[in-house]
Amino acid sequence: MNGIPMxxxxxxASVLFSLGLxxxxxxxxxxxxxxxxxxxxxxxxxxxxxxxxxxxQPDGQAMFLLVITLAAAEASVGLALMIQLxxxxxxxxxxxxxxxxx
Amino acid sequence: MELAFYLSxxxxxxxxxxxxxxxxxxxxxxYLIVSLIAVALVFFALGAPFxxxxxIIVYAGAxxxxxxxxxxxxxxxxxxxxxxxxxHPRHWLGPSLLALVLLGALVALLAQGSVDRVIExxxxxxxxxxxxxxxxxxxxxxxxxxxxxxxxxxxSHVGRRNNPVQNRNRGGNQ
Numbered sequence: 240m241n242g243i244p245m246x247x248x249x250x251x252a253s254v255l256f257s258l259g260l261x262x263x264x265x266x267x268x269x270x271x272x273x274x275x276x277x278x279x280x281x282x283x284x285x286x287x288x289x290x291x292x293x294x295x296q297p298d299g300q301a302m303f304l305l306v307i308t309l310a311a312a313e314a315s316v317g318l319a320l321m322i323q324l325x326x327x328x329x330x331x332x333x334x335x336x337x338x339x340x341x
Numbered sequence: 342m343e344l345a346f347y348l349s350x351x352x353x354x355x356x357x358x359x360x361x362x363x364x365x366x367x368x369x370x371x372y373l374i375v376s377l378i379a380v381a382l383v384f385f386a387l388g389a390p391f392x393x394x395x396x397i398i399v400y401a402g403a404x405x406x407x408x409x410x411x412x413x414x415x416x417x418x419x420x421x422x423x424x425x426x427x428x429h430p431r432h433w434l435g436p437s438l439l440a441l442v443l444l445g446a447l448v449a450l451l452a453q454g455s456v457d458r459v460i461e462x463x464x465x466x467x468x469x470x471x472x473x474x475x476x477x478x479x480x481x482x483x484x485x486x487x488x489x490x491x492x493x494x495x496x497s498h499v500g501r502r503n504n505p506v507q508n509r510n511r512g513g514n515q
């Protein structure tokens with residue numbers, strides 16, 4: 240075997256993305272929802288790096304850096320929201336926050 | 342190189358399954374760290390060592406430590422109230438089926454395509470990435486700096502201990 244076909248890398252990225260999507264849909268705990276989002280962002284970054292190495296161009300890795308920046312921003316805001324949720328409802332269940340109150 | 346790619350890809354998929362089916366928060370976080378490190382090894386195997394090192398430093402080292410700190414701060418236990426009913430097949434069958442159909446569509450599209458690119462594992466060094474990033478992509482770097490600033494302000498505003506709405510009513514205009 241000589242080299243990795245690009246399709247295998249992209250299939251790995253799609254498997255990880257589908258797993259993250261399934262976790263996002265079936266969990267009600269906010270911590271698990273945030274972690275599923277991280278998995279999905281990570282699989283998108285993996286697809287960028289696979290494309291970058293397949294064409295031998297560094298643009299995909301520059302995009303990977305931006306995806307990491309986005310993931311860090313998303314994680315910080317999501318965790319702050321999670322702390323607020325826990326302080327108000329004493330639970331991480333997202334169904335507890337289904338009603339909006341002013 | 343191929344063996345490292347397929348093995349660490351398998352580890353990443355298994356650890357991700359551990360994340361989405363776990364019940365204990367701290368175990369799920371550790372599974373996610375394992376998954377991220379496996380993806381970093383995939384990057385090394387593909388010939389992108391800079392991306393792999395950044396994945397370990399930023400994802401596994403900074404973001405996941407944030408998750409661990411929050412789990413420790415909130416003192417979360419593994420009972421996860423309200424999260425038990427999903428163990429019943431009636432609840433997880435629908436989302437899993439939808440995700441499976443999406444995965445099947447993606448894989449079918451990838452199998453039909455005729456890209457025929459083979460990754461040889463040539464190294465893409467940090468130098469070329471940096472020259473791209475600070476050459477034609479300079480505007481995007483500044484936009485990401487603005488994004489990080491906005492995230493900083495939002496996190497420090499939302500994460501305050503007291504309720505801002507109650508504060509506004511109590512404190513008047515100050």
